[in-house]
Amino acid sequence: MTQQNRLTSGGRIDRSTPLTFTYNGKQYKGFKGDTLASAMLANGIDVVARSFKYSRPRGIVACGAEEPNAVLQLGATEATQVPNVRATQQELFDGLVSASTNGWPSVDTDVMGMIGKMGGNMMPPGFYYKTFMFPESLWDTYESMIRKAAGIGRAPKEKDPDTYDAINQHCDVMIVGAGPAGLAAALTAARGGARVIIADEQNEFGGSLLNSTEQLDGKPATEWVRAVVEELSTYDDVLLLPRSTVNGYHDHNFLTIHERRTDHLADIAPVNTVRQRMHRVRAKWVVLATGAHERPLVYANNDVPGCMITGAVSAYINRYGVVPGNELVVMTTNDYGYQAALDWADAGRKVVAIVDTREAAVGDRTEAARQRGLNIISGSAVIEVQGTKRVTGVSVAGLSASGAKVIGSVTKLKADTVATSGGWSPVIHLSCHTGSRPVWSDSVVGFLPGPTVQKQLTAGGINGQYETAVALQEGLDAGQKALAEVGLAVADVVLPEAKTLKVAAPMSLFHIPHLKPTSQAPKQFVDYQTDVTAAGIEIACREGFEAIEHVKRYTAMGFGTDQGKLGNINGMAVAAKALNKTIPETGTTVFRPNYTPIAFGAIIGRNAGALFEPERYTAMHKWHVEQGAMFEDVGQWKRPWYYPQKGESMQQSLNRECMAVRNAVGILDASTLGKIDVQGKDAREFLGRVYSNAWAKLAIGKCRYGLMCGEDGMVFDDGVTACLGENHFVMTTTTGGAAHVYEWLEIYHQTEWPELEVYFNTVTDHWSTATITGPNSRKLLEELTDFDVSNDNFRYMDWKQITVAGVPARVFRISFTGELSFEINVQANYGMAVWEKLIEAGAKYGLTPYGTETMHVLRAEKGFIIAGQDTDGSVHPYDLGMGWCVSNQKPFSYIGKRGMNRSDCTRANRKQLVGLKTKDPKQVIPEGSAAVLDPNGPKPLEIQGHISSSYWSETLGHSIAMGFIKGGLDKMGETVYYPLGDGTVIEAEICSPIFFDPKGERQNV
Amino acid sequence: MQKYSGFGLFKHSLTHHENWQRVWRNPTPKKKYDVIIIGGGGHGLATAYYLAKEHGITNVAVLEKGHLGGGNACRNTTIVRSNYLWDESAALYEHSMQLWEGLAQELNYNVMFSQRGVYHTCHTLQDMRSNERLVAANRLQGIDNEMVDAEQLQKEIPSLDCSKNARYPIMGASVQRRAGNARHDAVAWGYARAADALGVDLIQSCEVIDMEISDGKITGVKTKQYGVLKADRVGCVVAGNSGVLAKMAGFELPVESHPLQALVSEPIKPFLDTVVMSNHVHGYMSQSDKGDLVIGAGIDGWVGYGQRGSYGIIEHTIQAIVEMFPCTSRVRMNRQWGGIVDACPDASPIISETPIKNLFFNCGWGTGGFKGTPGSGNLFAHTLADGKPHPIAEPFSIQRFHTGALIDEHGAAGVAH
C-alpha cells in the first residue's frame, strides 16, 4: 500500500524526501514534514489503539497535543523505548519504529474487544468499588488480574543512553505559542528592544496558520510567518524555541520549557548532543498565546475510527497533504466546522453532508459552502455512527431548537469519515497552573483565563478570539503592553491585513441526544482514553457525585495522558445537564503541570548517574584507594572504612588497626568533618546560645567540645570548637551534619538574633586533617616539626599554629580515641604531601592507617557518642550522661534549655545511655536490638531501650555495646535481655559506657 | 444502604444502571447536632462513621467547605503501613492497620487495600542500623517487619538498581509485607456512604468561619453558608487548615502547614508491584492499578496554603527515582499536584482535648496520615463520644509539647509519605 490518502500536491511536506517507518512490524512510507500520525493516515491506517476499559478499536481524532487515542510505543532498540508517544506530535524520521500498545493478539483482531463488548455493561464508572470484595481472600487474585491489564506503553528494560540538560533563562517577555497572536507579540516586543523568549511545541512557528489556506496581505499566511521568524532571528536578545513545550507555569512567573532537540532526527540523540533540554525561565512578563482546542461533539459510537474533529481534518489536508478518508460528513455547532468540508471538497473528495445543529446560520463560511453546492442539513445532528473498525455510515436526525431532543425521522448516510466541531476551548492550562480559576463565557462557549496575580497577558485564541485579524491585533497589544511594563518605548509594527470573515453565532451544544435515553443508547464517549461515556457521567451524577471533581474522579474523566483536553468541557456539560445546572455552576476545571508529559530524564537533566550527587573525596583519597581501602558513604563523602590487608577478614583488619592505635600510633583521614569559621564581635555569645555548654571563658589557643540541641532539648550534633582569636572560632561538626548545622546557625542568626554581629563561613574543603593517635603520636609529630610538642608546652585541649612537614598547620591536641592525639590541619592543597610525610616518618613507630570502623570501635571503648548513631532526636544531654556538657549559668538562654527542662524530660525512668557487657564475652549484640527485662514475660514485651553501638573490642578481649535503658544510669549491674530475630536471646549486664581507661589518663600524657 | 456486589452489578446492568441509589444524601443542616465534625476528609468521615456505628451517636454533621474528600484525602500517595518505631505510634498505626484489613467488607465498598508490601531501602551503615532497630522493635510490638539483603531485594524488585554501581549502593531493606496501598477516593467515599446510611448529615460546601465559644466552652460553629450551627461537642479534623481553625478558637497549635507534592508518570505496563521508599536517596514510588508510577516528593521548606509546591522539589524527587530505577529515564511524567500538610515538630499527630471545653482536635498527621485514616477516625470518635481520649490516643495529647513527652518519628517517618 502506498499512501493512498496522500494528495499529489500541497502541504508543508517535502515529497522529495521520502522516509520509511514501521508500525506494528510493517513498513510504510511517509515524507519529511510528516508527523507519525499524518503518515499513518496517508497510509490508510485506521486502528491505532484499543481502548483501555472496553478494548474498542480507536483511530486518530486530532492533530496535536489533544490527541487521546494515537498513543504509541516508540523505539528501535530496547534502550531507546519511549512509552506513550502521541503520534500527532512525533515528527517522522527515517527508520522510526512504532507499535500500538494494547490488543491481543493485535490491535486489529483483538480478543479483549469481545470481552469489552460483552462485559462492558458490567463496567459502569466505579464498578470496581462495588465488587471484588467477596470473598475477602480472593481480593489478591482479583487485584493481580486488574494490575496485569494496567498501562499503555512500557518502560525500557535498559538504561537510557541519552543525555539531557537544563538551562536557566531570564527574559523581559516570555511568549507561549507562535501562532498569529504569539508572533505578533514577539515581533512587537523584539522591535521594542525587549529580551524575548518565544516557544512553541510544534516543529515550526505559525500555529493555526500552518493548517489553513488563509491569506495575509493577499499572500499565503505562511509567507508572513516566514518573514517574522526571519526578522526575529536577527535579534541577539530573542530566543526562538520551536519543538519546545511550556509545560509548567509556576508562582512568580517561573516557567519550565521542555525542548525536544533530537526526537525528530532519530531514536537516539546524535553523538555529543543532548536529547532534550529544560529551560527554567524567570520572565518579567508572560504572554500566553496558546490558542484553542476544538471540541468534538458527543454522539453515539463517536469513537469509531474515522470520527475526527474538523480542525484536524483541515490540518491533515492543508499541512500534510493527506485526506483521511473518502466520504465526509461534518457535524458542527458553529461556522468554523464548515472549513473542513470546504478543504475536503478542495482536495477533490466527496462531502456527503454538512450537518449543522443550528437552524439557520448565515456566515461567510456557511455561504461559501452553500455556493459550492455542498449538502447542508440544518437543525440536525449525527446521532449515531455505524461501523466498528472504520466508519461506514451515519444516522442523521432533526434536533429540537435547544438541541436537547431528537425530532423527526432518521436518515442514514454512507460515509467513512465524520468530522465534528462543538466549538473551541481556549487553552487556559498554563494560566490555571498558577492557581487562577478560569471564568466561563457564554458568548465564547468556553472557559477563559481567570484573574491572576502573575504578570501575565493573553492574546488570541486563549481569549476566545478565533479570527486571525483579531488574534494579530491582540498579540500586538500584548507586546506593546509588555514593553511599557518593562519600561521600553512603544514599538513600530504594522500588522498584515487579514480578511475578517463574518461568523454566525455558535450554538451551545455538547452532547447530541439519541432516540434512546443516554443510558440505553450506544456508547457516547466523552473521554476516549479513559473510556468515559455520557451515560457514565449521568450514572455518577445520579449516584450523588455532584461536584465536578467527584464526577471526574469517579469516572476517571480527564485522568488520561491527554488530561482531558478534548473531553473535559463536554463532560462538564453532560454533568451540568444531568444535574440541571449551568456549566459554571457545576464547577471549573483545574489543570496542573505538565501541559504534556515529559521524560523523567529531561526533568533531571545532568543530575543522573555520576552527577546525581557527586562523590566528595578528600585530598588523600587517591592514597586510600591505592592502599586498597574499603569505603563508607558518609554524607556525600567517601571515607575509608577500613584498610584490609591481603587475606584479612574485616574483623581481622579492625583488630589490627585498633591494636596499632592502642599500642603504637594510627592515622585517620578526618578531613570530612564539617568545619565552620565563625567570626564577629558576638561570635562567642552566639556559640553560647547554640551549644548547651559555656563558651564565655574559652581562651585563645584552647579547644572545647560542645553539644548542639534542637529547641526540644534533644542533641542533634556535636564537635570541637577552637578559639583562634578573641572574635574568631572554628567549629567542627559531624561529617554528615555539616550542611544542616550551617543552615541552623544561619537560620538562628537571620531570624532570631539578627542583632548579633557574627559571620559564618563553611571551610570544610579548605582543610585537610590527618589525625595521628596513639602512644607514639608525639614522637612522630616531633619528627616533622621544630615546635616543642611536649606535654608541658602543648597541653591536652590546646591548639597550636605550627609548621608540620614544612607546611603551616593548625594542630589540635584533642582525642576521640582516648589516646594521645594530634589533629593536624593543613591547607587542603598540602594535604597529600603532609600525609605522605607522616606515613613515611611513621613507619618506624608502627604507624597504621585506620578507617571509620576502627574509629567507631575506639571511641566506643571510651564511651564517646556519635551524634546520629547514639542519638536519635529523643535524647538530651542528661540522657546521654553528659550533664557536664550543659551550663545553666549562662546569662542568655541557649537553644534547648527550655525543652530539656520540661517535666517529661526531667522525670525518672527516661531512656539513658549506658554500657552493656554481654554475659558471654564473645557475643556481639546486633545493633538495633531491643532490650527487655524478662524475655519470657507476657506479650507484648515492654521495650526498655535499644543498642545504638556494638562492637568486638580486641583491646579488651570482649564485646562492648552502648545502648539505652529506661532509668539505666541507676541500674548499673542489672541484667537485661535482647531477644533476636532468630529466637535466641542475649543476656547483658548494664555498666558504665566507659570501658577503657576510665580515668582518661592516656590522652593526657 | 444499597448493597454492592458483583451480582448487583450484573442485575443493574440489565436496567442500564438507571436504578443505582445515591451514595449519600444532600441534607440541609439542622440547627443543632450532638456532634459537629469540621472537615470532610478521610479522617473526618471516618470519625463520623465510627461515632454512629460504635457509639450510637447519629445526630452528627460533617461540615466540609468544599466537596467530600477533596483535600489531602484525594491528594496523597496512599501508602499504608504500621512499622513505626515508638510503642505509642506503633500501637496507633497498627490499630489502624487492623481496621484496614477488612475495611472493604465492613463498608461494603472496595477500598482496594492492596497489601503488596512496603520496602525501606538502606544505603548506609546508619540506614541499616536504623532499620534493624525498627525491625527489632516491631517484632516485640507484634508488628511484621523484616530485613532482606540486597541480593534478595533484587530478586523481589527486578526494576530496582541493587547493584554496586549505584551512587549509594543498597545494602539491604526492611519490608513490611502487610503494608501497601489503598484507593484514596474510595476510602473517603466508602466512609461517607456508610456514615450517611447511619444517619450522619454530610454537608458539603459549608465552610466554618468562626467558633461559638462562651465561658471557655464551645456551643457551635459559624458557617459561611448556613450561619450558626449548634453542637454539644465539636471535633476539628481539617488537616492543613488546623492552624486556621485553632486561631478561630483562640489558641495556637504546634503545627506548621507546608506544601507537599506528588506526581505520576503516564500509565505504563506493570513495572513495580510493591512500594519502595528510600530515606537516604529521598524518594518513593509505587505503581497504581491503572499503571501510573506514583511518586512522592518532599515538602517545601516554607509554610503556605497554596496547594502548590516548588519545582525544585520535583526535580530532586525524580533524580532520586531515576537513580533508584534507572529504566524510568525515558518514562514520562504526566501530572504533579500538591496538598497542604499539617506537620508537628515530632512528626506524630495530635488527637486531643483543647483549652476549649468540648472542642477536640485531630491533626498534625502531616505527610503520613492516610494510613491512619481508619484508626484516627475510630479513636477520635471515642474521644468525642466519651469526652476524653482513648488509651491509644492518650499519648498524642497536645499536652506533650508542654511536658516534652514527644513521640519523635522523624526516623521512621523519614521521607515524606
Ligand SMILES: Cc1cc2nc3c(=O)[nH]c(=O)nc-3n(C[C@H](O)[C@H](O)[C@H](O)COP(=O)(O)OP(=O)(O)OC[C@H]3O[C@@H](n4cnc5c(N)ncnc54)[C@H](O)[C@@H]3O)c2cc1C
Ligand atoms: C502529596 C501527598 C502525599 C501523601 N502521601 C501519603 C501517603 O503515602 N501515606 C499516608 O499515610 N499519608 C500521606 N499523605 C498525608 C495524608 O494525605 C493526610 O495526612 C491525610 O489525608 C489527612 O487527613 P484527611 O484525609 O482528613 O485530610 P483532608 O482530606 O485534607 O481533610 C481536611 C478537610 O477539611 C476541610 N476544611 C478545611 N477547613 C475547613 C473549614 N473551615 N470548614 C470546613 N471544612 C474545612 C478541607 O476542605 C478538607 O476536605 C500525603 C499527603 C500529601 C499532600
